[in-house]
Amino acid sequence: VKRINEHETIRIILEAIGQPRVPYSMIGDDVALIPPRDGDLIAKVDMLVRKTDAPKGMATWQMARKSVVASVSDFAAKGVQPSAALLSLALPAGITRKEVQELGRGFRKARDEFGIQIVGGDTNESDDIVIDCCLLGFAEWITGRHGAAPGDRIVVSGPFGYPPVGLKILQDGVVVQESFREMAIASVLLPKPKLDLGIVMTTEGLLSSSIDSSDGLALSLHQLAESGEIGFNISKLPIEGRFAEFAEKSRLEIDEIVLYGGEEYEIVATIPEDKIKQANLMAERLGHHLIEIGSVTEEAGTVLFDDGIRRFQIEKRGWVHLG
Amino acid sequence: VKRINEHETIRIILEAIGQPRVPYSMIGDDVALIPPRDGDLIAKVDMLVRKTDAPKGMATWQMARKSVVASVSDFAAKGVQPSAALLSLALPAGITRKEVQELGRGFRKARDEFGIQIVGGDTNESDDIVIDCCLLGFAEWITGRHGAAPGDRIVVSGPFGYPPVGLKILQDGVVVQESFREMAIASVLLPKPKLDLGIVMTTEGLLSSSIDSSDGLALSLHQLAESGEIGFNISKLPIEGRFAEFAEKSRLEIDEIVLYGGEEYEIVATIPEDKIKQANLMAERLGHHLIEIGSVTEEAGTVLFDDGIRRFQIEKRGWVHLG
Numbered sequence: 001v002k003r004i005n006e007h008e009t010i011r012i013i014l015e016a017i018g019q020p021r022v023p024y025s026m027i028g029d030d031v032a033l034i035p036p037r038d039g040d041l042i043a044k045v046d047m048l049v050r051k052t053d054a055p056k057g058m059a060t061w062q063m064a065r066k067s068v069v070a071s072v073s074d075f076a077a078k079g080v081q082p083s084a085a086l087l088s089l090a091l092p093a094g095i096t097r098k099e100v101q102e103l104g105r106g107f108r109k110a111r112d113e114f115g116i117q118i119v120g121g122d123t124n125e126s127d128d129i130v131i132d133c134c135l136l137g138f139a140e141w142i143t144g145r146h147g148a149a150p151g152d153r154i155v156v157s158g159p160f161g162y163p164p165v166g167l168k169i170l171q172d173g174v175v176v177q178e179s180f181r182e183m184a185i186a187s188v189l190l191p192k193p194k195l196d197l198g199i200v201m202t203t204e205g206l207l208s209s210s211i212d213s214s215d216g217l218a219l220s221l222h223q224l225a226e227s228g229e230i231g232f233n234i235s236k237l238p239i240e241g242r243f244a245e246f247a248e249k250s251r252l253e254i255d256e257i258v259l260y261g262g263e264e265y266e267i268v269a270t271i272p273e274d275k276i277k278q279a280n281l282m283a284e285r286l287g288h289h290l291i292e293i294g295s296v297t298e299e300a301g302t303v304l305f306d307d308g309i310r311r312f313q314i315e316k317r318g319w320v321h322l323g
Numbered sequence: 324v325k326r327i328n329e330h331e332t333i334r335i336i337l338e339a340i341g342q343p344r345v346p347y348s349m350i351g352d353d354v355a356l357i358p359p360r361d362g363d364l365i366a367k368v369d370m371l372v373r374k375t376d377a378p379k380g381m382a383t384w385q386m387a388r389k390s391v392v393a394s395v396s397d398f399a400a401k402g403v404q405p406s407a408a409l410l411s412l413a414l415p416a417g418i419t420r421k422e423v424q425e426l427g428r429g430f431r432k433a434r435d436e437f438g439i440q441i442v443g444g445d446t447n448e449s450d451d452i453v454i455d456c457c458l459l460g461f462a463e464w465i466t467g468r469h470g471a472a473p474g475d476r477i478v479v480s481g482p483f484g485y486p487p488v489g490l491k492i493l494q495d496g497v498v499v500q501e502s503f504r505e506m507a508i509a510s511v512l513l514p515k516p517k518l519d520l521g522i523v524m525t526t527e528g529l530l531s532s533s534i535d536s537s538d539g540l541a542l543s544l545h546q547l548a549e550s551g552e553i554g555f556n557i558s559k560l561p562i563e564g565r566f567a568e569f570a571e572k573s574r575l576e577i578d579e580i581v582l583y584g585g586e587e588y589e590i591v592a593t594i595p596e597d598k599i600k601q602a603n604l605m606a607e608r609l610g611h612h613l614i615e616i617g618s619v620t621e622e623a624g625t626v627l628f629d630d631g632i633r634r635f636q637i638e639k640r641g642w643v644h645l646g
Contacts, residue, residue: 031365035364036359040358041356041358044354047411047412049449051450052449053447080354124375125375126451130449134409134457144352145351
């Protein structure tokens with residue numbers, strides 16, 4: 001296999017992703033120009049290191065897509081449409097042309113899925129693949145981490161649990177039922193942040209606070225409770241009907257997986273009671289489904305589970321990266 | 324040595340750099356908010372990998388500072404004041420508290436030197452230290468890579484040659500005179516892009532085109548000539564009087580070092596003849612010194628050296644990273 005140089009790497013990726021639309025600047029100058037919109041500039045960086053962030057069985061294009069998804073998930077939680085991305089890559093000296101093409105394909109997929117222009121980047125050499133995605137957008141309003149009031153309902157944008165099970169299957173070889181296996185693995189390899197839902201709920205002013213959940217549900221709840229100086233009373237775990245059955249048959253601990261697993265890309269948010277109906281309606285219209293998991297209390301920083309049968313403090317710990 | 328976790332890493336760095344000024348958002352939410360200014364959003368990412376980008380003898384804080392300098396250099400060439408930076412880090416599991424403090428100190432130094440707010444970032448685990456800096460600013464006008472006309476003068480923002488010699492000393496143990504050695508090493512460990520000069524020259528409309536020179540003078544000239552569809556006639560190498568003497572005594576090849584060496588952080592620009600005087604004046608006022616090295620020709624893409632004694636094509640090749 002012939003080694004490819006930095007110049008060729010850029011050319012191959014550019015072939016895959018193409019140049020951004022006018023009036024975004026062409027890739028190639030020292031800096032990128034991004035047309036402004038109204039509001040503040042919103043920025044997020046997220047770095048993916050293959051060894052610690054790409055599970056076994058993840059294809060190269062899926063890894064590239066995931067490196068963008070991680071930041072998109074934060075934009076979803078804050079309700080902001082991202083405009084542009086810049087991608088810094090460190091690639092091993094021996095990387096093949098085909099692998100670089102696959103990276104380009106993954107970036108293109110993320111670009112098309114989330115309506116982003118890729119406006120620039122940087123390439124480097126390293127022993128492992130490292131991808132840093134800087135995501136940029138503009139917004140006149142974002143949903144912050146504080147703003148929740150006692151009585152607000154706590155919702156999540158979809159069921160939890162599949163990604164941690166998928167990781168157990170891919171990394172540790174855990175064996176589960178075939179239909180469970182498929183859903184769990186897909187949730188890890190092709191995570192789907194609910195960007196449309198996050199934007200609509202923020203634009204319509206439905207959320208009093210929100211956070212991304214990529215470090216796990218428990219940690220997200222704790223961070224949101226601390227920032228908002230309120231507490232949470234969780235009365236239900238956000239799982240689908242089939243999930244409990246699947247998990248039991250596979251002898252998996254549901255609490256552990258749903259609360260402390262990762263990497264989930266759901267929105268965790270609080271919604272004033274009088275807006276819950278509208279929020280549910282909007283979610284259904286977009287083909288999503290909000291799961292209500294509890295309500296906001298006055299006890300600042302306390303995250304309690306209580307479903308009338310079991311009652312325990314949800315611990316402040318979260319998803320620890322692979323490797 | 325006790326291992327530190329991601330949470331502690333963030334705390335140590337935050338202690339060193341502090342929170343950004345109001346109305347920039349505090350570090351900690353899912354995304355950063357940056358107040359907009361007039362004009363387009365300008366963005367640049369640059370990734371530093373310790374193994375390939377940090378020469379032997381570079382202190383940890385110098386490496387952290389350099390990771391920001393690389394992007395600042397591009398902003399200098401385009402004439403834009405950067406507003407904010409986001410920093411993604413990958414750090415080895417065994418990194419010490421002291422090393423993380425040093426990283427924070429380097430970031431703070433860069434922040435203060437160039438008037439940047441550090442508004443966010445990400446931390447990860449990797450075998451080598453990787454730092455990706457995303458630099459953001461706003462500008463109503465930047466100096467592009469095209470716009471030069473035949474007859475324009477070619478200038479650089481300072482002397483070339485010291486960084487390549489410094490790298491040879493640090494990496495290969497090349498021995499040179501003591502005073503030469505000091506200047507050469509300092510130029511590598513503490514590179515100083517001329518941000519103030521770049522901004523003033525662009526704001527005053529003095530430059531017809533410009534480019535950053537971190538891949539070496541020859542490559543920058545070729546890229547600028549190609550983008551501008553013009554040629555360059557170089558009549559003088561941008562070196563200081565002492566440099567030639569030093570280099571000869573140390574048996575170093577001046578052409579090779581000045582044209583194809585790296586990593587220089589100077590601005591390479593073209594200036595219409597009637598604006599040269601004003602540009603020189605402005606540079607002197609800021610304590611800098613423009614070096615005129617030739618003039619723009621009609622022969623698109625041709626970069627020729629001709630000082631009346633020697634005449635040769637300057638090759639299109641540049642700085643290759645360490646390791």
